Amino acid sequence: MTRPKTMTTTAGAPVADNQNSLSAGPRGPLLLQDYQLIEKLAHQNRERIPERVVHAKGSGAYGTFTVTNDITRYTKAKLFGAIGKETEVFLRFSTVAGERGAADAERDVRGFAVKFYTEEGNWDLVGNNTPVFFIRDPLKFPDFIRTQKRHPATNLRSPTAMWDFWSLSPESLHQVTILFSDRGLPQGYRFMNGYGSHTYAFLNEAGERFWVKFHFKSMQGIKWWTNREAEQVIAKDRESAQRDLYEAIQKGDFPRWRLCVQVMPEADVETTPFDPFDLTKVWPHADYPLIEVGVLELNRNPAHYFAEVEQSSFSPSNIVPGIGFSPDKMLQGRIFAYADAHRYRVGTHYEMLPVNRPRCPVHHYHADGSMLFEIPDRGNAWYEPNSFGGPVEDPRFREPPLRIAGDADRWSHRVGNDDYSQPGRLFRLMGPAAQGRLMDNIAEAMQGVPLEIVRRQVAHFHAADPAYGLGVATRMGLDERDLPSAQAAAE
Numbered sequence: 001m002t003r004p005k006t007m008t009t010t011a012g013a014p015v016a017d018n019q020n021s022l023s024a025g026p027r028g029p030l031l032l033q034d035y036q037l038i039e040k041l042a043h044q045n046r047e048r049i050p051e052r053v054v055h056a057k058g059s060g061a062y063g064t065f066t067v068t069n070d071i072t073r074y075t076k077a078k079l080f081g082a083i084g085k086e087t088e089v090f091l092r093f094s095t096v097a098g099e100r101g102a103a104d105a106e107r108d109v110r111g112f113a114v115k116f117y118t119e120e121g122n123w124d125l126v127g128n129n130t131p132v133f134f135i136r137d138p139l140k141f142p143d144f145i146r147t148q149k150r151h152p153a154t155n156l157r158s159p160t161a162m163w164d165f166w167s168l169s170p171e172s173l174h175q176v177t178i179l180f181s182d183r184g185l186p187q188g189y190r191f192m193n194g195y196g197s198h199t200y201a202f203l204n205e206a207g208e209r210f211w212v213k214f215h216f217k218s219m220q221g222i223k224w225w226t227n228r229e230a231e232q233v234i235a236k237d238r239e240s241a242q243r244d245l246y247e248a249i250q251k252g253d254f255p256r257w258r259l260c261v262q263v264m265p266e267a268d269v270e271t272t273p274f275d276p277f278d279l280t281k282v283w284p285h286a287d288y289p290l291i292e293v294g295v296l297e298l299n300r301n302p303a304h305y306f307a308e309v310e311q312s313s314f315s316p317s318n319i320v321p322g323i324g325f326s327p328d329k330m331l332q333g334r335i336f337a338y339a340d341a342h343r344y345r346v347g348t349h350y351e352m353l354p355v356n357r358p359r360c361p362v363h364h365y366h367a368d369g370s371m372l373f374e375i376p377d378r379g380n381a382w383y384e385p386n387s388f389g390g391p392v393e394d395p396r397f398r399e400p401p402l403r404i405a406g407d408a409d410r411w412s413h414r415v416g417n418d419d420y421s422q423p424g425r426l427f428r429l430m431g432p433a434a435q436g437r438l439m440d441n442i443a444e445a446m447q448g449v450p451l452e453i454v455r456r457q458v459a460h461f462h463a464a465d466p467a468y469g470l471g472v473a474t475r476m477g478l479d480e481r482d483l484p485s486a487q488a489a490a491e
């Protein structure tokens with residue numbers, strides 16, 4: 001039998017005894033010179049990094065994206081370059097509001113963050129399992145998230161805060177309707193769709209710009225729990241989604257999603273009856289049909305949860321040639337927020353970690369800072385411009401200019417915006433049983449909320465569809481006379 005390797009300290013010194021600390025006499029006290037004990041305790045003290053301020057609880061896996069359809073007329077992005085082309089990915093799923101120890105089977109939006117390790121850099125599509133979001137101006141994001149977290153005094157989640165904010169923010173109605181519908185409580189991460197949600201840009205070789213939305217359609221089908229079923233799941237297993245994903249991949253039952261896009265010619269933004277950059281709206285399929293692009297398969301579990309899942313760092317600012325941003329104000333806010341969070345949460349050089357590291361060469365001039373664990377090979381070219389052959393810019397990667405217009409101002413995102421038609425359409429496409437469950441779930445979540453707030457919110461449901469408003473009102477013990485006219489709610 002071969003002898004196991006000798007254990008060492010982090011500095012490489014052999015450890016003679018890993019069972020007993022160094023003490024003066026058998027009963028102690030301990031000696032300060034026991035640097036091996038100190039190293040162990042000190043390392044343990046530093047085992048946690050700050051949890052993500054949102055989406056703290058998650059699960060991740062590696063996989064492959066394979067192109068099945070040619071979309072090169074819309075984008076020159078190399079990962080879409082040829083049918084059959086494969087790109088390695090890492091996907092992290094998450095719940096949004098709960099802390100790192102929260103139960104998986106809670107009613108909440110799910111994160112769907114994909115890192116494509118392309119040959120021209122990492123492309124991060126940091127989406128959710130919903131095609132829309134609660135707000136449309138990033139200035140409201142910290143306020144909205146506060147309502148999902150704990151009350152400062154009670155340290156309890158507060159339905160009053162949630163419904164107060166939502167009822168004062170009619171743009172949230174579409175997402176609220178999805179959240180309380182069947183899709184708001186998926187049976188696991190394999191059984192939900194993913195959406196890039198925002199409008200992004202595609203840029204082709206000819207320099208033309210298209211607007212694009214990304215959809216991942218679950219090939220496992222959509223499966224959801226009722227609230228009662230989820231209570232039973234949580235009572236037995238707080239890690240139900242992690243377990244489901246991990247075990248499926250371990251036994252070779254690899255989950256798959258069909259990636260589809262909706263594409264809009266650049267000039268259409270002048271004519272659509274809705275703002276195509278508004279994150280609270282979808283693009284109707286009838287106007288912008290789904291075009292299949294490829295299949296994403298998850299086929300490898302991470303070997304180390306902390307190293308790979310906890311330290312994985314996604315940012316909507318990570319784009320590649322052929323994919324660009326849109327004017328969507330929310331996207332613009334997110335372009336700042338994520339890398340800033342990573343520099344704080346993980347460390348300055350977080351992109352050098354194996355899970356985050358691009359699979360192509362990187363050549364930049366950033367220097368120093370925490371976690372610089374490789375010596376940059378720059379010679380005398382450690383600033384730019386230089387005369388020593390350092391990397392230089394390449395104008396071939398310039399994007400075509402984007403025409404924008406208007407005065408700089410704090411423009412109201414509410415003026416002239418229809419917050420009711422699309423939620424109404426969604427309500428009507430559900431069958432009567434699904435509508436009933438939606439309204440039951442809402443009424444359950446509104447228990448204990450002050451009447452004034454309930455009435456204000458019911459007016460929004462009513463404006464989307466009278467049956468929606470009436471159904472919730474009745475469940476909350478209100479009657480028809482409590483319902484304002486749709487007109488009044490819309491004002």
Ligand code: NDP
Pocket residue numbers: 131178181182183193222282283284285286422423425426429430
């Ligand atoms: P369509 O009838 O063409 O599309 C309806 C979509 O609704 C389908 O993609 C379906 O997903 C999805 N859906 C069904 N039940 C739910 C639910 N409980 N929660 C969320 N989505 C659900 O109509 P439109 O394109 O005109 O859209 C109508 C409404 O459908 C929208 O207002 C929006 O709320 C919702 N929707 C639209 C999407 C879009 O990109 N157009 C995307 C997702 C939702 P599936 O194919 O998996 O059954």
Ligand code: HEM
Pocket residue numbers: 051052053054055058092093094110111112113126127128133137138139141195196197198312313314330331333334337338341342345
């Ligand atoms: C995580 C900010 C809106 C999806 C995060 C994090 C921040 C953040 C700071 C934590 C990042 C980290 O520590 O690693 C914001 C802001 C938003 C916004 C400021 C609006 C202005 C959205 C929207 C979506 C989304 C609209 C989906 C369409 C996610 C996902 C994660 C996340 C999936 C987790 C990523 C992961 O798995 O690591 N967000 N967010 N966010 N956000 Fe947002």
